[in-house]
Structure formats: structure tokens, C-alpha cells
Amino acid sequence: MASAHRRYEYDYATGTIRLKNRTCPRCGRIMAYHKEPVARWYCGYCHYTEFLREGGRSGRREARSR
């Protein structure tokens, strides 16, 4: 089967998944998706982190920088 719907790149080195359509709201760069231990988006440039909430559609999100 051909993987025609490849939307992301899996980085085997860091164990992260990079989706190409997600950019950092702070610096506009591509964010990395981390599934473990908590699903979250992470910007490796400015360290912006956006946590995902399972089973929630309220759109609530937390962000913090370090």
C-alpha cells in the first residue's frame, strides 16, 4: 500500500512526530508533536508548549514557557 496520506514525519532520533501543518503561535516555526508522556505540541525554538486534552472539545489549552 502506498502511503499517500503522509502528513507527518517521525523523528526516530528524538521519538517525536513533526506535523507539517502546525506552526508555533509565538515564533511561527514548525512545532513537534510529542505523544509521551503527555500529548503536547512543542516548539524546539522558543520552547512554547501546548498541551492536548483527551476527550475534551472545549478548546482549552495550556501553554507555558521555560
Ligand SMILES: [Zn+2]
Ligand atoms: Zn516557537
